Amino acid sequence: MNLEEYFEIIHKSSPVIRYCEHFDEDSDKWDFSRHSHPYIELIFFLEGKADLEVGGQTLKTTLYDTLVYPAGVEHLDGLSPERTREIICLWVEIPQLVLPEPIILHERRGILKSLFQMIYTIGSDRDLHPYRMEYALKLLLMEVLTEAYGTSQKEHRSYAVIPYIAEHYTEKITLEELAALEHVSVSYLTRRFKERSVMHIVYRTRISLDL
Numbered sequence: 396m397n398l399e400e401y402f403e404i405i406h407k408s409s410p411v412i413r414y415c416e417h418f419d420e421d422s423d424k425w426d427f428s429r430h431s432h433p434y435i436e437l438i439f440f441l442e443g444k445a446d447l448e449v450g451g452q453t454l455k456t457t458l459y460d461t462l463v464y465p466a467g468v469e470h471l472d473g474l475s476p477e478r479t480r481e482i483i484c485l486w487v488e489i490p491q492l493v494l495p496e497p498i499i500l501h502e503r504r505g506i507l508k509s510l511f512q513m514i515y516t517i518g519s520d521r522d523l524h525p526y527r528m529e530y531a532l533k534l535l536l537m538e539v540l541t542e543a544y545g546t547s548q549k550e551h552r553s554y555a556v557i558p559y560i561a562e563h564y565t566e567k568i569t570l571e572e573l574a575a576l577e578h579v580s581v582s583y584l585t586r587r588f589k590e591r592s593v594m595h596i597v598y599r600t601r602i603s604l605d606l
Contacts, residue, residue: 396495401540404491410532414486415518417441420479429471434486435494436464437539439511443480444575446473449497456499457576458559461507463539465494483511487532500542501577507542510535 413434418424420443440458447454447462448471456462464470500507514531517523559576560568574584 398540398544401492401544402537405489405533405536405540408489408491408533409529410487410489410492410536412485412514412518412528412532413488414484415515417481417483417515419481424484425472427472429469431467431469432464432486433466434488435466435492435536437485437487437511437535438462438464439483439508441481441483441508443482445480447471448473454497454499459501459503459508459576461498461500461502461511461539461542463494463498463500463543465497466490468497470497483515485511485514485535487536489532489536492536498539498543500539502542503577506538507535510538 416424438461440456440460440462442458444455444457445462447456449464449468454462510531514528514535517527517531559573570581570584574581577584
């Protein structure tokens, strides 16, 4: 199925939010048993890492990643001891949208993060009109599928480090940590860091890295 067909399905559907929570690793909301949901599950990692087992395969995620489980797909979550984990988790009922496989996105423009935070915020509104949530969910699903199946987003790689440095500049930050965030090698990240636009952010946030 191509992107236009996915968009047509979403456009003609009325997605409903069935679960909308923001929690960290100390929460009792985690389910560490092998489980599935009758809805599409979307998770955005605000902090931390995770090793996930889906269909006998191990998937690795890190902060600012988006993870999407198709409805009915069994999975097993595991905590990483390296960093506190914090997520926004959504269950979306849209039976017309059948995804062929789990999706992991390393989107770096901040659009998905903003959409997840917006949905969580408006979901807390007691007077929420259902149309607001419906169209927010449609926008999120379309953006997820655009990132997954649309044109290449390689030009945006390595720029997750910019919001990360801005949020963590008072902490010790290593190149190894930033490279893991980007799913790239340290040497590749170092080359990208030497680009003027990225180094401008580094200097502004008073981060000193041995390049």
